[in-house]
Amino acid sequence: MADTEEPGRVDEPETKGEKGLKRRDFLGGAAAIGAALALEQRAEGQPRATPRRVHATEGPASGDTDDRYRPVVTPNGASLPFRWVDGVKVMHLKAEPVDHEFTEGLRAECWGYNGSTPGPTIEAVEGDRLRIYVTNGLDEPTTVHWHGILLEAGMDGVGGLTQRPIPSGATFRYEFTVGEPGTFMYHPHWDEMTQMAMGMMGMFVVHPRRPRGFVPDRDFAIMLSEWNVPIGAARPNPFEMADFNVLTMNSKAFPGTDPLVAQLGDKVRMRFGNLSGIDNHPIHLHGYSFRIAGSDGGAFPPSAQQPHTTVLVPTGSTRWVELEANAPGDWAMHCHMTHHIMNQMGHGVPNMVGVEDQASFDRRLRRLVPGYMPMGRDGMAEMGEMEMPQPANSIPMRGGPGAFGRIDMGGMFTIFKVRESLDSYADPGWYEHPEDTLARPATAAELRADGIEV
Amino acid sequence: MRCDLALLAGLALASCTTPQAATRDVAGLTVARSGVEAPRRDPGRMDELHPAVAERLREPLDADGAVSIALRQSPELQARLAQVDLAVAELWSARPPNPEVEMEALMDGGQASVLEVGAVMDIGALLRMPLMRRAAQAQLDSAELEAAADVLRYAYDTRVAFHRYQADLQLVELYRAAMETFLAAWEAAESMAEAGNLRQLDVAQNRAAYERSRIDVAQAELRALMSREQLQVLLGLDGRQTDWAVIDGFEAPGGGEPPPAPALERTAVDHSLVLNAQQRTLVAWSRRVGVERMRGALPEAHAGLFAEREEGEWSFGPAAGVAIPVFDQNQGAIGETRARLRIAQHELLQKAIRIRSLARRARATWLNAAERVRFYDETLLPARAEVLEQTLLQYNAMNVGVFQLLQARRAVIDAARERVEAMFDLWRASAQVELVVAGGEPPAMGGPDMSGEAMNAGGGDGGH
Numbered sequence A: 001m002a003d004t005e006e007p008g009r010v011d012e013p014e015t016k017g018e019k020g021l022k023r024r025d026f027l028g029g030a031a032a033i034g035a036a037l038a039l040e041q042r043a044e045g046q047p048r049a050t051p052r053r054v055h056a057t058e059g060p061a062s063g064d065t066d067d068r069y070r071p072v073v074t075p076n077g078a079s080l081p082f083r084w085v086d087g088v089k090v091m092h093l094k095a096e097p098v099d100h101e102f103t104e105g106l107r108a109e110c111w112g113y114n115g116s117t118p119g120p121t122i123e124a125v126e127g128d129r130l131r132i133y134v135t136n137g138l139d140e141p142t143t144v145h146w147h148g149i150l151l152e153a154g155m156d157g158v159g160g161l162t163q164r165p166i167p168s169g170a171t172f173r174y175e176f177t178v179g180e181p182g183t184f185m186y187h188p189h190w191d192e193m194t195q196m197a198m199g200m201m202g203m204f205v206v207h208p209r210r211p212r213g214f215v216p217d218r219d220f221a222i223m224l225s226e227w228n229v230p231i232g233a234a235r236p237n238p239f240e241m242a243d244f245n246v247l248t249m250n251s252k253a254f255p256g257t258d259p260l261v262a263q264l265g266d267k268v269r270m271r272f273g274n275l276s277g278i279d280n281h282p283i284h285l286h287g288y289s290f291r292i293a294g295s296d297g298g299a300f301p302p303s304a305q306q307p308h309t310t311v312l313v314p315t316g317s318t319r320w321v322e323l324e325a326n327a328p329g330d331w332a333m334h335c336h337m338t339h340h341i342m343n344q345m346g347h348g349v350p351n352m353v354g355v356e357d358q359a360s361f362d363r364r365l366r367r368l369v370p371g372y373m374p375m376g377r378d379g380m381a382e383m384g385e386m387e388m389p390q391p392a393n394s395i396p397m398r399g400g401p402g403a404f405g406r407i408d409m410g411g412m413f414t415i416f417k418v419r420e421s422l423d424s425y426a427d428p429g430w431y432e433h434p435e436d437t438l439a440r441p442a443t444a445a446e447l448r449a450d451g452i453e454v
Numbered sequence B: 001m002r003c004d005l006a007l008l009a010g011l012a013l014a015s016c017t018t019p020q021a022a023t024r025d026v027a028g029l030t031v032a033r034s035g036v037e038a039p040r041r042d043p044g045r046m047d048e049l050h051p052a053v054a055e056r057l058r059e060p061l062d063a064d065g066a067v068s069i070a071l072r073q074s075p076e077l078q079a080r081l082a083q084v085d086l087a088v089a090e091l092w093s094a095r096p097p098n099p100e101v102e103m104e105a106l107m108d109g110g111q112a113s114v115l116e117v118g119a120v121m122d123i124g125a126l127l128r129m130p131l132m133r134r135a136a137q138a139q140l141d142s143a144e145l146e147a148a149a150d151v152l153r154y155a156y157d158t159r160v161a162f163h164r165y166q167a168d169l170q171l172v173e174l175y176r177a178a179m180e181t182f183l184a185a186w187e188a189a190e191s192m193a194e195a196g197n198l199r200q201l202d203v204a205q206n207r208a209a210y211e212r213s214r215i216d217v218a219q220a221e222l223r224a225l226m227s228r229e230q231l232q233v234l235l236g237l238d239g240r241q242t243d244w245a246v247i248d249g250f251e252a253p254g255g256g257e258p259p260p261a262p263a264l265e266r267t268a269v270d271h272s273l274v275l276n277a278q279q280r281t282l283v284a285w286s287r288r289v290g291v292e293r294m295r296g297a298l299p300e301a302h303a304g305l306f307a308e309r310e311e312g313e314w315s316f317g318p319a320a321g322v323a324i325p326v327f328d329q330n331q332g333a334i335g336e337t338r339a340r341l342r343i344a345q346h347e348l349l350q351k352a353i354r355i356r357s358l359a360r361r362a363r364a365t366w367l368n369a370a371e372r373v374r375f376y377d378e379t380l381l382p383a384r385a386e387v388l389e390q391t392l393l394q395y396n397a398m399n400v401g402v403f404q405l406l407q408a409r410r411a412v413i414d415a416a417r418e419r420v421e422a423m424f425d426l427w428r429a430s431a432q433v434e435l436v437v438a439g440g441e442p443p444a445m446g447g448p449d450m451s452g453e454a455m456n457a458g459g460g461d462g463g464h
C-alpha cells in the first residue's frame, strides 16, 4: 500500500509493475490525516503561538486510500490526505506560513496550506460528503472558499458574507457534498489580495463516480499564479498590482517546475487553475493539438470541444484539456505572454539594446564603479550566461539547463516529456532524437544545392 | 659733596648700559615652547630666500615645512618681530638726564669782568632713573612675550592655511569625480538615444546636469586657488616662488585625544605667553606708579657746581635748587598710572578667562571633529559604499540602469566631500590644541582664522 510512499507523492516516482504502471496508480491516494485531526484548539485568551516556518508537508505519512479514481498528479505538489469517518471523507487544511523555494536560488517566506504553496490538491468523487477542518495558523483571520463547488451558501467561505472569518489559531469545520465532476479550486476569501499574493490557493478535483468518456492515464493539476518578489528580497509583496516578476506553475518557476511525464499512448488530461492577481495566462503546448474539455463551470459537451494549441486560462477560472500522447519528445509548455516566461525581470530599467559596445561611458563607469560591466546591448538572453555577482536570493532573468545548452526561459514554463516506453514516470532525462530529425547548422553544400545565399 | 657727586655719576653710568639683543629672547621663547624658530632677518636681505627655505621648497611641502618657511621668509612676521625694537627703544629713553651747563659773563670794555660757569643736573630724574629703567625692562619683557605669542599664532595660521589648501585640493578632485559621473550619464544617454532607446529630453536633462556640475568644479578650483594664495602670502614667497607643491593625500592627524579639560586649561594658563606678557605689563605699570610718586615727592631738584671768576680769581661752590611740592604733587600723572595699572589688572583676569575658554573650545572642537571623521569612516562611507555595491548587484540583475548606478556612486563622492570638511576641522582643532599647549592663543570660534593678508583675502574658516 501507499504507506511506504511520501504523502502526496505516492504516484511519482514509482516502479512499473508487471501489469504496467497503470494499476499502481490506483494504489496511490494519499496519506491519512490521522493525528493531524488532533486539532490545535486554542483557549480564549491564551497567547497565540508564533506561526512556525514549515519546510515540508506535515502530518502522518499514512492515510486512507480511494480506489474509485486514478489520483491526479500535482507537479511539485501533492494531494491532501483524508480519512473515511462514517462514510464522510474527512480532511484537514492548515493555513500557515511556509518557507518556499520558487526554484534554486530564490526562497521566500510565503503563506500556504499544510506546509506548501499551493496547498495540497483536494480530490473527491461526485456525490461524496466532505468534512474539511480548516485551522488558521496565520496571524490574521482567514476563510476558505471552494471555488466552483456548488454547495450550501453557508459553506461558501466568504468572510463577512457567509461566515465570520476564522480567527488566528482557531479551527472551523466545513461540510458539504460535491456534485458534478470537474476541476475546481480553493482559496481564502478574506484579505484576498494579501493571502493569495502570498500563495494561499489549491486545486480541487472532483472525479466522476463512474468513469465515462475520456478516462485519463495521466491526470495533471497545475495552479497558475503570479508574484512580486523584489530582487534580493525574501517575501512576496502583496501590494504589487501590475508588475509581477515571478510567474509560477504550482508556485514553481522554471527551472524549478517538474516536467509532465507520459508514455506514448497515454490519455493525458491537464487541469489548469488560475488565481493570479490580475493576469490571464494563455498556456501553449508544443507538439500537440488538444481539446479544451471543460472549465470550473463544468465539462464542455464533446460537440463544443474545439481543437487548440493554446488554452487561455482567465484568472479566477479553470480549464482542462485532453489529448493522446502520440508524439514523443520534449515539448515546451508555457504561458505565451513573453514577460511571463522571465524570472525576476525588472521593468523599470532603461533600454540598452542596440547601444554600441565599449561606449565612452563604459570606460568612465569602469573607472568610477569597479566591477561594472556593460549589459543588455545585444538583447537579454546574454544575461543568463554572464557570470557576475547577483543580489542574494534572486534569480534575475535566469533560465535553466536544457539538452542543448541553456533554456533561457523562466517563470511559467515546463516540459511535457513523452517517451515510447518508461520504467517509471520519474523524469526520463532529455529526449534522444531519432537521426536526422534535429535542426542543425546548414552545410555550405546544402546551401549551394538549394540556392540559398547568406 | 664730592662723594655725593660720585654717587650721582655712578647712578648715571649704571643707567647707561646698552639694551642689547632683546629679540634673542623671542626666538628662545618660541623654540622652548613649540620648537619653532623665527630668526630675525635683515629687511635688506629678505629679497633672497633663506637657504633653509630654498631647500624646503624643492620637495612637496608638508605642514611643518610650510611653517618653517613662513617663520624664515614672511615679511609680515619679520615686521611683527621688529616691533619689539620699539620696546627696546623705550628702554633707551630711560637714560640719565644730561647735565646743564650755564655760563654768564659781564662785559666791561671788551673784557669780561665777571664770569660765571655753572653745571647742574636734575637730581630728581637721576633718582627716578633705576625705577623707570626697571619699568621699561618689564615692558620690554611683555613685548617680547607678545611677539613670541604672535610667532606661535603665525605658525598656527600657516598650518591651518596649509590644511585648508590640502582640503580644497581634495575637494577639487571630488567635484571632478562627481562631474565625471554626470558626464558618464550624459554620454550613456546619448548612446542610448543614438540606439533609438531614449528621448532627446532625457539626453538634454543629463547634459544639463553635467553642465551644472562643471560650475561646481570651477568654483572648487577657484577656492583652491584662493587658499593657495593665502598660504603663499603666509609663507612670504614672492612671484618667483609660485610653483611649490604640497604633499598628496589628507590623512587624519596623528597623536591621541587632547588631555582632559582641566589639565588642558591648566597647561594653557601656565604656558600662556599672552598672560605672561600681561603680567609683565602689570609690573611695568606698578613701577611707573612708583616713578610718578617719586616725581610727586621731589618734583624738581637740581644739584651742581658753580664757579665764578671775578677779577682773575676763580671761586667754586656747590649749587642746589629744589621745588617745594606745595601745590603740585604730581597727582595727575600718579592717578593716570594707577588707573593704567588697574586696567592692566582687569585685563589680566579677562585674558585668563579667555585662554581657558579657548582651551576648552579647542578640545571640544577636536572631539567633535574626530567623532565626525570617525562617523564618516566607520558609518556613513561604508553605508554609502554598501548602497553602491547593492546597486551594482541590482544593475547586474538588470533591475536598475546605469543612471541609478551613477547616482549611487555620486552619493559616495558626496559623503567623501563632507568628510574632507570634517577632516579639515580636525586638523584645525588639533593645531589649536597644540597652540594653547605651547602658550599661544587660537582665534575664537567663528572668528577669522587667518591673520593679516590671509584674513583680508576672504579667508576660509572652513565655511565652504
Ligand SMILES: [Cu+2]
Residues within 6 Å of the ligand: A247, A279, A280, A281, A282, A335, A336, A337, A340, A412
Ligand atoms: Cu501568463
